[in-house]
Amino acid sequence: SEKASCGSVRGELCDLFRTALSVSYPDVAADPVVAPCGNAKNGDYQCNNAMALFGKLKGAPNAPKAPRDVANAILGALPANDLVSETSLAGPGFINIRLNKDFLSKRLSNMLVNGLAGWAPAGYIGKKVVIDFSSPNVAKEMHVGHLRSTIIGDTLCRIFEYSGADVLRLNHVGDWGTQFGMLIEHMADTRKARVAAGGEDKDADEDVSDLQELYRAAKKRFDDEEEFKTRAREAVTRLQSGDPVSLAAWQRICAASRREFEAIYSRLGVTLQERGESFYNPMLKGVVDELKDAGVATIDDGATCVFVEGQSVPLIVQKSDGGFGYASTDMAALKHRLNEEKADWIVYVTDVGQSQHFELVFAAAKKAGWLVEGSGPKVSHVGFGLVLGEDGKRFRTRSGDLVRLVELLDEAKSRCAATLRERRVEAGEEVNEAEVEEAACAMGYGAVKYADLKNHRTTNYKFSFDDMLNLKGNTAVYLLYAHARIAGIVRKAEKDVYAAAATTPISLDHPKELELALHLCKLPEALEDAIAELAPNRVTDYLYDLSEKFNSFYVDCKVLGSEQEASRLLLCEATAVVMRKCFEMLGIKPLYRI
Ligand code: ARG
Secondary structure, eight states: OOOOSOSSHHHHHHHHHHHHHHHHOTTSOOOOOEEEOSSTTTOSEEEOHHHHHHHHHTTSTTOOSSHHHHHHHHHHTOOOOSSEEEEEEETTTEEEEEEOHHHHHHHHHHHHHHOSGGGSOSSOTTOEEEEEOOOOBTTSOOOHHHHHHHHHHHHHHHHHHHTTOEEEEEEOOBOOSTHHHHHHHHHHHHHHHHHHTTOOSSOOGGGGTOHHHHHHHHHHHHHHOHHHHHHHHHHHHHHHTTOHHHHHHHHHHHHHHHHHHHHHHHHHTOOOEEOOHHHHGGGHHHHHHHHHHTTSSEEETTEEEEOOTTOSSOEEEEOTTSOOOHHHHHHHHHHHHHHTSOOSEEEEEEEGGGHHHHHHHHHHHHHTTSSBTTBSSEEEEEEEOOEEOTTSSBOBOTTSSBOOHHHHHHHHHHHHHHHHHHHHHHTTOOOOHHHHHHHHHHHHHHHHHHHHHTSOTTSOEEOOHHHHTOSSSSSHHHHHHHHHHHHHHHHHHTOOHHHHHHHSOOOOOSHHHHHHHHHHTTHHHHHHHHHHHTOTHHHHHHHHHHHHHHHHHHHHSOOTTSTTHHHHHHHHHHHHHHHHHHHHHHTOOOOSOO
8 A cells, every 4th residue: 555755664665656756757646556565576565556557648649558668667767765676577567676685674773773763654743633432331331342442442542642643532431311310310219218227318339339230220210110210300300400419429420430440441551531421511502503503404303413415314413302412412522622622633433333323423524514525634433343252142241241341351361370370380480479460461451452453343253261362373472472582582692782783784684584674664564554544453463473474583593692693683672672562552561571
């Protein structure tokens, strides 16, 4: 794929070919199309512009006779540079490119000496990126779908942050809505019952200690008891009109929910700024009025709707009973993010089930003139698939409940801890509990994250502890071991590799050294692709390939005690550094010894 000028090798090649194209065919606008070669035998990269350009030039005076002539003309105009060592033509007019070894070697040395800052995807410095992710609902279950959103969203944030963007991590918590009426009313009844039984007339912590249970009990009464239903509805009205007693009860529920969410976020090392639906509540009426006044929204069957082309249903911004809902809030939130946050890019991470909702919201915003196709701020919905149990159905526990996330994470961790202890005991080593705990967290939580991120986000995947904790597969555990092994090699050499990096050139004479070096230099491209497609699996794919390239290098190229030790240690360290950058992007803590 193509990419405008940036810090990647592909980007630099694009720049060269952009010049070559404008010199050889100044009258035809053509973006350079540069991609890695499908077959490494042919070259490292290829430029594929000649064929399409030939088509465009057909019929013009002095039109080239064949695409190969176009390719030759482009090549003839390629500026002098130190990247490309060789080019060749293949097929109808592909230009194969072989990179200069010396260029790759210097790029790696430079990375070791100056760090990875220069390898970040370019074009995002100072850009405001709002990522709306995780976003569970108060008093309802935080389920595996929210876990996916949390993991995917966090990785996207990390990649944008590395790229220098000003990232706002927003937790659009479902903390407002009609469900609070029944919860507040049920809590009040519980308190009354307690007083009647001789208890104290005050709020008790236990009222909100099990929110799932509170929700279940309140919902059951709401469905079964007509009188309760009426009171619950009245409670909603009181809450919405700002009654202090109702607000206090609402706040207690939110605070209890927040504590539960925090337990997950702290395990995962994810930070988020809470800005729930309630935040936008005061803005809803104004936004809907604006849409109505502008003629963007119209009344249909009593409801206020935005009809957009190509959609079978409208976006309902106000219900016929006057109530505002999920869509109203999203319109207000979008407006706030554009006008107040001055977002350049707003990204929403939810299950694919909400795709249509976001299509409608985005289309309505375009209709209102808040967004303009092809210019100004961008919006993207990052949809993801389901998490399935081993039985291929929606992931649930044996009791049929949706799985509780904290328990899930704790189990991953304790399984890792058990394995680590076992290994220590088998090796006759002492078990250092603090060290086991640290490694088990990195492995267990890392495994859950990696197993999620490695799938393309839109595919459904099976949640399996056995698979994700497999020492040999494409898992976080395997990669953490691989990294620790490389760190161990460098440690064993007892050399200051960073001092050496400034003076010892990295030799890439062995084909496996060259292959590894080329892959290392492709980190920026993997990250660029991850951003372009909002697809974290671009990073996991890259990381896994890297570990394989390293293994294959290590099998053929002796490091410690070899003549090339100094240079090869630099390749080892460069691999470890790049692996750690990938772990960082994935929110996984690297381990140096396991
Ligand atoms: N709370 C919603 C849910 O659980 C997700 C919110 C996503 N963000 C948004 N701006 N709509 O499905």
